[in-house]
Amino acid sequence: MLPLWDSDFDTLREEMSNLFGRRLFSRGLLPGWFESNSSLPRVNMIETPETLTVEAELPGVEPQDLDISMEGGELRIRGERKAPEEKGRVDYLRRERSFGPFERVIELPVKVDVERVQAKFSSGVLQIVLPKSSESRSKRIEVKVG
Amino acid sequence: MAQAKSDRTRKPRAEEVETCPVREDRGGYCVPRVDICETDREIVVAADMPGVERSAVEVAIDHGLLTLLGRVTRKSLKDVKQFYEEFLPEDYYRAFRLDAAVDEDSVSAEMNRGVLTVRLRKSGPARVRRIEVR
Numbered sequence: 019m020l021p022l023w024d025s026d027f028d029t030l031r032e033e034m035s036n037l038f039g040r041r042l043f044s045r046g047l048l049p050g051w052f053e054s055n056s057s058l059p060r061v062n063m064i065e066t067p068e069t070l071t072v073e074a075e076l077p078g079v080e081p082q083d084l085d086i087s088m089e090g091g092e093l094r095i096r097g098e099r100k101a102p103e104e105k106g107r108v109d110y111l112r113r114e115r116s117f118g119p120f121e122r123v124i125e126l127p128v129k130v131d132v133e134r135v136q137a138k139f140s141s142g143v144l145q146i147v148l149p150k151s152s153e154s155r156s157k158r159i160e161v162k163v164g
Numbered sequence: 165m166a167q168a169k170s171d172r173t174r175k176p177r178a179e180e181v182e183t184c185p186v187r188e189d190r191g192g193y194c195v196p197r198v199d200i201c202e203t204d205r206e207i208v209v210a211a212d213m214p215g216v217e218r219s220a221v222e223v224a225i226d227h228g229l230l231t232l233l234g235r236v237t238r239k240s241l242k243d244v245k246q247f248y249e250e251f252l253p254e255d256y257y258r259a260f261r262l263d264a265a266v267d268e269d270s271v272s273a274e275m276n277r278g279v280l281t282v283r284l285r286k287s288g289p290a291r292v293r294r295i296e297v298r
Contacts, residue, residue, distance in 0.1 A: 112199060
C-alpha cells in the first residue's frame with residue numbers, strides 16, 4: 019500500500035489518471051464545463067475482466083428527463099433535474115442543491131458490446147453495465163512449451 | 165411599556181449542529197446537500213441522498229433537533245481490475261437545530277429518487293398578528 023503522505027503523491031495521482039488513460043475525462047471536464055450551463059454529475063467507473071460499470075449520482079432526476087447514448091466509443095449521460103415546486107410564498111433558509119441541465123461525456127477506455135449494454139436507475143443512482151466486446155476481454159495466452 | 169413583537173421580525177433559523185455520531189467501522193459520514201425553505205405553513209427540509217432506499221432512512225426530531233440519517237446499500241463487484249470513484253458508498257448524516265416553532269407530532273418524511281423530503285408544520289400562527297395599541 020502506498021502511503022498517501024509520501025512526497026511521491028504527485029506520482030500516485032499521475033498513476034491514477036493513467037489507469038484509464040488521461041483522455042478518459044477530457045470531454046467531461048473543463049471544455050464541457052465552460053461551453054454550457056450544464057452541471058457535472060459525479061461518476062464512478064469500475065472495470066472487471068468482463069465489464070465496465072459506470073455509475074452516476076443523479077438524485078431527484080425523473081427517468082423521462084434522462085438521456086443516455088453511446089457514439090464512437092463515448093458514453094454520454096445527459097438530462098435535466100427539475101426543481102420541486104412549493105405552493106405559495108417560499109423563503110429559503112439554506113440552499114445547497116443545484117438544478118437544471120447536466121451532462122457528462124465519458125470516453126470509454128475499451129471497446130464494449132453496445133447491444134448488451136444495460137442501464138438501471140434507482141434511488142437516484144444510475145448504473146450502466148457495459149459488457150466488453152470479445153476482443154477487449156482479457157484472454158489467457160497459452161504458452162506452448164516445446 | 166409592553167413591546168409588541170410581530171411574528172415576521174423573528175425569522176426562523178435552522179442552525180447546523182456540528183456534532184456527528186462517531187462511527188467505529190468507518191471514518192465518518194457523507195454530508196448530504198440540503199435545502200431548507202419556509203412556506204406559509206411548513207418548514208421543508210430536502211436532502212440529496214442518492215443510493216439510499218426508502219427503508220434505510222431514519223428521521224428524528226427532538227426538541228427542535230432534527231437528525232437525518234440515510235444508509236447506503238451498495239453491492240461490491242467481484243474481480244475489480246481498476247476503478248475510478250468520485251463518490252463513495254458512504255452513509256449520509258446531517259443534523260439541524262430548528263429555531264422555528266414546529267409541531268413535532270406533525271413531521272412527515274418522504275424518500276423518492278434519492279431525495280429525502282421532511283415537512284414540519286409550523287405550530288405558531290401562519291400570519292402576522294396585528295396587535296392593537298390602546
